[in-house]
Amino acid sequence: MRINADFSQRVAVHFDDIPWVQSPAAGVERKMLDRIGEEVARATTIVRFAPGSSFSAHTHDGGEEYLVLDGVFQDETGDFPVGSYVRNPPTSRHAPAAADGAMILVKLHQFDPEDRQTVHVDTTEAQDPHLPLYSDPHEDVCLVNWAPGLEVSFTAEGGAELFVLEGSYQDGDETFGRWDWLRLPPGGQLDAKAGPDGARVWIKSGHLTEMGKN
Incomplete structure (x- = not known):
């Protein structure tokens, strides 16, 4: 699968103009912004979790970076409410879920292979330019x-x-x-x-x- 895969071109995607696509997990839908690959892919995606939905535990060989846009995103390490910015480095493993529903912007398989730094920033209180x-x-x-x-x-x-x-x-x-x-x-x-x-x-x-x- 190749979506907006020519990185030499300017690309604009407006949220209301593209459909939600069902993922392999029940209750989890995606708007694909760019993608190279199938289920394991270099991808930039908006993901919507219905209340009670989840993914089974999996490893991010290429790392995972996400920003919580709505609701509360969860895994074994805790709850991540709106405004949470998280980086899980290559080789990290988790089982994401959203008991009450959530929406995230997520980027997969785009880290330096040697990166091992975990990052969590709460952006909600910051008003700096x-x-x-x-x-x-x-x-x-x-x-x-x-x-x-x-x-x-x-x-x-x-x-x-x-x-x-x-x-x-x-x-x-x-x-x-x-x-x-x-x-x-x-x-x-x-x-x-x-x-x-x-x-x-x-x-x-x-x-x-x-x-x-x-």
């Missing part, structure tokens, strides 16, 4: 709060992904609202203007250099 979540020589992950009408321009030298958590922004003639996703290729340009209510945006950058050569 720029909240660092994770950084290493391969990538940078942060949460930004853009004031209403703020103009933001940058060149994504190593590529970038932007995911709107609250508010909206405009890039050219295209408006990105809640849970919309934009992927810029290496060297891609963003010329954004925050909407009337500002924008709260998760940004991952620098990680697409090798993919952009494909």
Whole structure:
């Protein structure tokens, strides 16, 4: 399976424009943003867990990174409510569930193979314009709060992904609202203007250099 698999191209996915797809686990549905592979895949996905749904225990050979968008996500290590940012490194294992339902943005099989660092950040209280979540020589992950009408321009030298958590922004003639996703290729340009209510945006950058050569 290949979805938005040409990393040399700009890709925009608007939450309301793509369908939910049933996963192998009962009560778990997905909106696939990009994907290379079948059930074990390099993938960026929005996953919705119905109340009481779960996945059986499994190992993430390529690592797992997620941000909780709604409800409470759970595994053996605890409960992760809205705003939780978590990185489970390669070789980590868990059995995810959501007793009361949850929705997450998750990225799979995209870690440095040598990474063994677990990260958990509660982003709910942070109102700083720029909240660092994770950084290493391969990538940078942060949460930004853009004031209403703020103009933001940058060149994504190593590529970038932007995911709107609250508010909206405009890039050219295209408006990105809640849970919309934009992927810029290496060297891609963003010329954004925050909407009337500002924008709260998760940004991952620098990680697409090798993919952009494909």
